[in-house]
Amino acid sequence: MNTLLSLATRNNVLLTMAEFLDIEREAIISINKKDLNAYKGDDISMLDRLKVDDAKVDEMIAAAKHLASQEDPIGVERFSFKHDNGMQVYNKTASFGTILIIYESRPDVTVEAAGIAFKSGNKILLKGGKESLKSNLKIVELWHQALQQHNAATNWVEYLQFNRTETQAFLEKPTQKVDLIVPRGGERLIAFVKKHATCPVIISGRGNNFVFVHKAADVAIAIDIIINGKSKISACNAVDKVLIDESLPNKKEFINQLISKLTAAKIKVLGDEKIAENHQLEQISSNEIWFEEFLDYKIVIGEIASNVAAIAMINKYAGGHSSVIITKNEEEAKFFMENVDTAAVYHNASTRFTDGGQLGLGGELAISTDKLHQRGPIGLQHLVTNKWYVHGNGQIR
Structure with a gap:
């Protein structure tokens, strides 16, 4: 189990990640060209989402910096109550634990979605599409360097290099605890995840x-x-x-x-x-x-x-x-x-x-078309659950 990192450590990792993205800009773009050249499909929207250029790297850097500047979404008091017997009761926001993000094509998700999950105290498992594998692995390597620089475990951000069969096996019988799954992509991907997942799934990505x-x-x-x-x-x-x-x-x-x-x-x-x-x-x-x-x-x-x-x-x-x-x-x-x-x-x-950045959230993990637990863009402040804190001095019922 990963113990919650301090806010300062989480912010410093994000700021270092922004620096590394800038330093490694040329390498990221050139590795992404290999992914683009290897893509043999005819899905124009997939190709559009796959491409990383200077503007896209700038967006990734801006996302990481913005996340570092935002308030801590963990431990926010949502409700308080003083019991007749003297107990003090609070309800506060808490991280989910481990979040699995399954997505197609977009290497920028490897920065933005992972950053939102990380800042909100969650361990992230990333399962990107095979079409963006080289780009994603390069970005995850930078995450690991940023985490190491601040003495944080690299397993806060983990990349699952699974094929379809391995993904199905993991969904049905995870080899580690997963608290929430967010599939970002087409209807086939969403249907696949819903069919095989054994924990809550937030549906995202369908427009029309x-x-x-x-x-x-x-x-x-x-x-x-x-x-x-x-x-x-x-x-x-x-x-x-x-x-x-x-x-x-x-x-x-x-x-x-x-x-x-x-x-x-x-x-x-x-x-x-x-x-x-x-x-x-x-x-x-x-x-x-x-x-x-x-x-x-x-x-x-x-x-x-x-x-x-x-x-x-x-x-x-x-x-x-x-x-x-x-x-x-x-x-x-x-x-x-x-x-x-x-x-x-x-x-x-x-x-x-309809976009987290445009609607004032600074970024988004996904855009949910589900009604539980958050609808529309899921920002930093939504990627939390809650927990009851009860302080007493010997009260019994």
Whole structure:
């Protein structure tokens, strides 16, 4: 068992990690090129997430430094109570213990997610994808050097070099205690982990986000938000579906403008029956497509009768991640935001802001579409459980 490191030690390890990332910048980028060259798949979003350049290293450094500057999430008092018999009762935040993060492609997760887990007093087991193995091992080597420099055990950050069969065996019968598993990646990965895991799992990473253009929308805002929602197709906060109020004034003109902007951005546009017929678009083959997360240069536009119908459609088909209403009507926005069942709801703003850094958390371990124990971006202050501290002087019941 790893004894909780002092806050000073945890912060110093993070600051040293930031230094090492800068010193080893060229080496990281050149090792990452080997991973990129070896990737033979055809998943463009995977390739996008795999790449490490100067900007990505700068982000990793910023994440480590920012984590070091944040307050300790451990031991925060959440509740206190003085018992009639004189006992003093506190409820305080506590680390989970050991967290396993299973992720695909992204070497930056090896810094940011591990850093969040480490700062919140947890031991981290990292299981990255084979496509980013060389990059990940280099970054873990830096973690170990930073830990050693501050006399901390290197097993605070451990890399599991497992294939699929070995991962399954570990999930079903862990060779060490695991308290929480966070899979970050596609639906196949999440289903695999849920099927085999023997401890709690936080589901993260599925998007399939919707924008509803209400009849009282500012159409210029609507176009900007939809285009921005497709600016990074590999992100789970990308937009895949657009619902347009059938009572929108100048609807045909707006849809034509939207289609031409999307087409110019090389996004393939599909329509439901009405939209496809009225705007010479390819029609969706079945309603099943409304369930799909694309992670691709593709979007579906449909017509909808009302705010109530839009909410019902989103609650049926969306991934539980993010949804938007574009409207100048505050009451309609409030009704939408209260009734749509997604982790983040937006009024006249882009889904691309569903991100720990953008929502003021400084970074994120993952974006949870589960309702327990934390929904949406999981930041430093959420990667904790709690513990009861009871002080007495001989009380018995």
